[in-house]
Amino acid sequence: MSAQRVGITALRRVTATPSAFFTQNLAKSIVASSISTSQSRAIATERLTPDDAHTILSQQRLKRPVSPHLDIYDKKQTYFTASIWQRFTGLGFSGLLYGYSIAYLVAPLTGLHLESASLVAAFGALPVAVKGGLKFLVAWPFVFHAINGVRHAAYDMAWGFKKTTILRSGWYIWGASVVGALACLML
Amino acid sequence: MASIIRPSLLRPATAFPRFSTGLFQNTTRVAAFHATSRRAILPPLPQKIEGGINEPVRVPPPSPVHGHYHWTMERLVALSLVPLTVTPFAAGSLNPVMDAVLCSLIVIHSHMGFQNVIIDYLPKWRMSGINKAAMWALNAATALVAVGLYEFETTDVGVTEAIARLWHA
Secondary structure, eight states: OOHHHHHHHHHHHHHHSOOTTGGGOHHHHHHHHHSOOOOOOOOOOOOOOHHHHHHHHHHHHHTOOOSSOSSOOOTTTTGGGSTHHHHHHHHHHHHHHHHHHHHHHTHHHHTOOOSHHHHHHHHHTSOHHHHHHHHHHHHHHHHHHHHHHHHHHHHHTTOSOSHHHHHHHHHHHHHHHHHHHHHHHHO | OOTTTSOGGGSOGGGOTTTSSGGGGGOBOOOTTOSSOBOOSSOOOOOOOOSOTTSOOOOOOOOTTTTHHHHHHHHHHHHHHHHHHHHHHHHTOOOHHHHHHHHHHHHHHHHHHHHHHHHHHSOTTTOHHHHHHHHHHHHHHHHHHHHHHHHHHHHSSOHHHHHHHHHTO
């Protein structure tokens, strides 16, 4: 509230509740009742042609992010439970499948031995720790993708879509996928 | 606000004619004090405004084949993969028909997943040529993958058995 407005409010209060002291000041009361209480401020307007407006809109639209954005997630909120991890894990497996299948198809041309027997022999020759690590690297995204996929099906039925539920189920899925992947190593 | 601390985003783009063209067109400069530019992942391309400013976004004509049939099929394929991947390993048996069904559904699931990624990040309305090229490259790759998997299924031991053997190697 500006100083001027405070003064006006005080003066109006004086006129509304007359007292023995203030009503002696009749001239001030009369002045206050005649002051307009509506504010006025200078407004600078600018004339925009349709072309200018179009240019401004175009400039604004240039600043729009791509959706779904890759680096817009708040890490403290739902990043690690986000659906983008479903996409990362799925892309990893699909990329592996596409890469291997096409490589297997053209193996006669490239001369690589990609048949299962030689792959099994090569994998079996690795140290146990490396084998376990590689298996976990495959098993964890697989279990995560499977469990999180079921959650997404539940989302499609509009189940479990409260934000607290999303956060909690996300952490459960991380825990369950790590445990599940470790269980897969025991098989 | 002094112009040196005003966020550079608020300045008109023409204030930096050197940056407003070419490679740096979509670069977000964080603050005037930063000497290096920040380059966003997949910066948005210039957008075309069709018609007037106040016209709403054009909605494509509704089509169940591209709409809920597609959506429902995608979900059915995805959900049926859960029992199909678990059953062969749990039962410990090799059934060629089940293996073929599993492989077909995995190829469809992967193909639809890649399509979704292309639709999201290389949208047709913004880069129609790149979108078309990516879609056709994907179609070609999926066809090759299908042939390769058929070869693997018929001349090798099959996907389920191969994974089981690798796992116990």
